Amino acid sequence: MLFEPIRLGNMEVPDRFVRSATHEWMAEPDGTPTERIENLYENLARNYVGLIITGYAYVNPGGKSDHLQQGIYADRLIEPYKSIVSAVHRFNSKIALQIVHGGRQTMLSADNPVILAPSAVTIKTNGVTPEEMTDEEILETIEDFANAARRAKEAGFDAVQLHCAHGFLLSNFISPYTNRRRDRWGGSTEKRTQIVVDIIERIREMIGDDFPIFVKLNATDGFPRGTKNVLDAPECVEIAKILAANGVCAIEVSGGIVDAGQEMFRTKIDKPEEEAYYRNYSKMIKEAIDIPVILVGGLRSKAVMEQMISEGHADMVSLCRPLICEPDLVTKMRNGETEVSRCVSCNLCSDESGIKCNYEFKD
Numbered sequence: 001m002l003f004e005p006i007r008l009g010n011m012e013v014p015d016r017f018v019r020s021a022t023h024e025w026m027a028e029p030d031g032t033p034t035e036r037i038e039n040l041y042e043n044l045a046r047n048y049v050g051l052i053i054t055g056y057a058y059v060n061p062g063g064k065s066d067h068l069q070q071g072i073y074a075d076r077l078i079e080p081y082k083s084i085v086s087a088v089h090r091f092n093s094k095i096a097l098q099i100v101h102g103g104r105q106t107m108l109s110a111d112n113p114v115i116l117a118p119s120a121v122t123i124k125t126n127g128v129t130p131e132e133m134t135d136e137e138i139l140e141t142i143e144d145f146a147n148a149a150r151r152a153k154e155a156g157f158d159a160v161q162l163h164c165a166h167g168f169l170l171s172n173f174i175s176p177y178t179n180r181r182r183d184r185w186g187g188s189t190e191k192r193t194q195i196v197v198d199i200i201e202r203i204r205e206m207i208g209d210d211f212p213i214f215v216k217l218n219a220t221d222g223f224p225r226g227t228k229n230v231l232d233a234p235e236c237v238e239i240a241k242i243l244a245a246n247g248v249c250a251i252e253v254s255g256g257i258v259d260a261g262q263e264m265f266r267t268k269i270d271k272p273e274e275e276a277y278y279r280n281y282s283k284m285i286k287e288a289i290d291i292p293v294i295l296v297g298g299l300r301s302k303a304v305m306e307q308m309i310s311e312g313h314a315d316m317v318s319l320c321r322p323l324i325c326e327p328d329l330v331t332k333m334r335n336g337e338t339e340v341s342r343c344v345s346c347n348l349c350s351d352e353s354g355i356k357c358n359y360e361f362k363d
């Protein structure tokens with residue numbers, strides 16, 4: 001089952017493995033992607049990862065979140081992505097560009113002194129209070145996302161993924177914890193999702209109906225169950241329905257914002273029950289929509305990956321840290337050489353000199 005093809009919109013992906021978007025700290029300081037990134041993706045494609053999602057690429061310089069992050073904010077960046085896309089296509093894999101605005105997680109710098117967000121809600125981890133975006137700033141950002149998608153298409157990417165998870169701008173809009181607006185961009189579930197719907201519509205106007213758009217969606221902010229005015233089930237199901245009704249081709253289900261703790265990169269995943277920690281959310285979402293659902297977060301063993309698909313929790317499985325630890329993991333699972341990833345989920349792979357597994361294995 002894991003090795004069967006699947007259709008996402010108009011594209012066929014050769015198997016059910018996704019490399020979830022992973023910031024590599026490998027781009028140039030101005031966001032230009034590098035040969036290091038190309039080699040990394042080429043190696044994943046060679047090793048049967050059917051769909052590769054890039055590290056998050058910022059749609060305008062005011063929405064950059066980290067050093068050496070990929071960018072897609074100007075037409076001159078189209079050309080350098082072309083050889084990366086070709087390298088992946090040589091091995092029959094597909095590649096999607098994840099596009100993002102940092103929102104509350106924008107990196108402050110001399111060039112970037114202001115953090116923009118839907119509402120001025122102080123960030124718990126650093127005490128910074130962002131500025132509430134004006135209507136004009138929101139409309140400009142929608143245009144920036146659409147132009148980013150146009151550039152991705154021109155560079156040859158098979159799809160874009162809108163980053164609506166983990167506390168970045170679009171996730172800030174969706175969550176009632178970070179979106180306290182009472183205008184057309186806030187209030188009801190529909191209004192909080194409106195910016196994403198408008199981005200999709202603008203992409204369609206700019207580059208047509210057939211270019212696949214995926215969404216990585218926070219299903220929960222990650223606050224303790226029962227906390228009021230935060231994102232959680234069942235609201236995430238309503239949001240997924242809105243996205244599917246507006247032409248999104250696949251939803252990757254994730255969760256967590258920093259204000260609620262480091263939910264999205266959970267550590268200590270050493271039992272099958274601890275794997276796939278958003279499985280209940282993805283199941284609820286999958287039951288409510290008829291587009292493919294991708295599950296991310298803590299998938300480590302082939303048995304759990306198979307179970308997630310056979311029991312209707314997801315159509316595809318998405319891996320981040322295990323593919324940093326073992327880029328050839330899918331090859332080894334395919335050959336029957338490996339049943340479980342060696343990844344110990346220690347998070348030492350978040351390495352500003354370029355992602356790599358820094359865990360010291362004893363054997």
Ligand SMILES: Cc1cc2nc3c(=O)[nH]c(=O)nc-3n(C[C@H](O)[C@H](O)[C@H](O)COP(=O)(O)O)c2cc1C
Pocket residue numbers: 020021022023024054055056098163165166216254264265266296297298299318319320321322347349350351355
């Ligand atoms: C080093 C690192 C970089 C990441 N960068 C991104 C990113 O650019 N975009 C994104 O949506 N998620 C990013 N994530 C989150 C992963 O895509 C994934 O959702 C999370 O790590 C859980 O999956 P895992 O248990 O397979 O690692 C990153 C995670 C790590 C560890």
